[in-house]
Amino acid sequence: MPTNNADLHCEISQQSPIPLTAKFSCKAGEVLAVVGPSGGGKTTLLRMIAGLSSSEQGKIECGGKTWFDDEQHIHLSPQQRHIGYVPQHFGLFPHLTALENVISGLDHIPKIERKARALDWLERVNLHGLPARLPAQLSGGQRQRVALARALAREPSVLLLDEPFSAVDRETRERLYMELARLKSQLSIPVVMVTHDMNEALLLADKMILISQGKMLQQGKPFEVLSHPCNETVARQMGLRNIFNAEVSGRDVDANITWLKMGEQIIASDSAPELVVGQQVRWVIPNQGIRFNAITSGRLCRSINKLDIVIESMLIMGESVRVKARMADVDEVFNMDIPSHLAEKLSLKSGLATTIALKSEQVHILES
Structure with a gap:
């Protein structure tokens, strides 16, 4: 060549x-x-x-x-x-x-x-x-x-x-x-x-x-x-399904963080675009930014973004499971694909109340 x-x-x-x-x-x-x-x-x-x-x-x-x-x-x-x-x-x-x-x-x-x-x-x-x-x-x-x-x-x-x-x-x-x-x-x-x-x-x-x-x-x-x-x-x-509404509750330009409010929940994003407090925004997170990590044994991965959810449905798709879960105090639904072996290990099932963690570096605020 x-x-x-x-x-x-x-x-x-x-x-x-x-x-x-x-x-x-x-x-x-x-x-x-x-x-x-x-x-x-x-x-x-x-x-x-x-x-x-x-x-x-x-x-x-x-x-x-x-x-x-x-x-x-x-x-x-x-x-x-x-x-x-x-x-x-x-x-x-x-x-x-x-x-x-x-x-x-x-x-x-x-x-x-x-x-x-x-x-x-x-x-x-x-x-x-x-x-x-x-x-x-x-x-x-x-x-x-x-x-x-x-x-x-x-x-x-x-x-x-x-x-x-x-x-x-x-x-x-x-x-x-x-x-x-x-x-x-x-x-x-x-x-x-x-x-x-x-x-x-x-x-x-x-x-x-x-x-x-x-x-x-x-x-x-x-x-x-x-x-x-x-x-x-x-x-x-890109096939991203987890797109949500939120309100800007704070910005730290020096630390490059924007704080977003969903209901009573505060979520950190590792970015600080030109936004004002009180502004309504849309944000997105890819599937790999959402973690179920040994939740049942209380060893959730270190994260400032921990959300309480209730699992609504689980659909087995070969080696993975598509999980649909609703936030506890907000009418928003998360869609997650996780390996079947992990779902089994964590004893996930419909109706289960549990917690997920969102990686702040993957919480991305969309342009309006």
């Missing part, structure tokens, strides 16, 4: 046929997840990077080379950009073997070198022994690996993945996650991955951008976006 600086920079804007505005960069060796609901503009953005379509306005650069510039009337073809592209349903030629499919992407190198290069990449994605099979003779996960090998064998300047794991079962998806994570360490190119699966982005991406209805809502490291969504729209798109 090329070791030179091959960062991707993209700034595009258009009103038709699909409104889309985005500005971001992806460093070499970095995985950028583009996340959002269907019809939000994710695939359109990927096609613009690939050169399969162009924006009304903007500029796309990679490795210091301009791929698209509406003012300069530059629009390089996909071949000129030398991208690796894995479409949603693999895009393999059904009449070609796995080996031939990979070779089909290597027309940029001498013919004599193509077979060895293709075999090497099939080996790298753990498909040794299967080069002579047709796509119909391969499982979904194996077809996905062939598509990935074909894209990477090109030694592309950028790897583009469009919902790369959506067409395979969960077990295969988990194995492919591991495969991509392993390959990522070998790649010194930007990798842009479109997905609607938030867990996928949290697991694989170094950075993510949230897109909805053609607009970029927020960008940053996945866990930072999850912990500090800029507004309620982002919080809900």
Whole structure:
């Protein structure tokens, strides 16, 4: 793989046929997840990077080379950009073997070198022994690996993945996650991955951008976006369910703390945005910021945010339990997913009155 600086920079804007505005960069060796609901503009953005379509306005650069510039009337073809592209349903030629499919992407190198290069990449994605099979003779996960090998064998300047794991079962998806994570360490190119699966982005991406209805809502490291969504729209798109009303009861700018009041309960947030005492706000906390920690034996984790709750319902979902609980003196409901073994250990059940702790560094006040 090329070791030179091959960062991707993209700034595009258009009103038709699909409104889309985005500005971001992806460093070499970095995985950028583009996340959002269907019809939000994710695939359109990927096609613009690939050169399969162009924006009304903007500029796309990679490795210091301009791929698209509406003012300069530059629009390089996909071949000129030398991208690796894995479409949603693999895009393999059904009449070609796995080996031939990979070779089909290597027309940029001498013919004599193509077979060895293709075999090497099939080996790298753990498909040794299967080069002579047709796509119909391969499982979904194996077809996905062939598509990935074909894209990477090109030694592309950028790897583009469009919902790369959506067409395979969960077990295969988990194995492919591991495969991509392993390959990522070998790649010194930007990798842009479109997905609607938030867990996928949290697991694989170094950075993510949230897109909805053609607009970029927020960008940053996945866990930072999850912990500090800029507004309620982002919080809900991230799948956060614990969003509440509160009143600002105090601020300590020096200690970087804001005190929030819910009923008679005071909650501390490790942040001090420009708010005034008495102001009504919305705040959010991710699932991992809520702790059931050996409550039954009285060893709740050290926290200034301890809330009395009553468990309303418990829904077993495989290895985890979805717990719905209501605060004792406020009409607010917490939704929590906890491991099944912990729920059993703590003897949690419907109707139980107990206590939870909220991590103050994850109590995040939303912009109004």
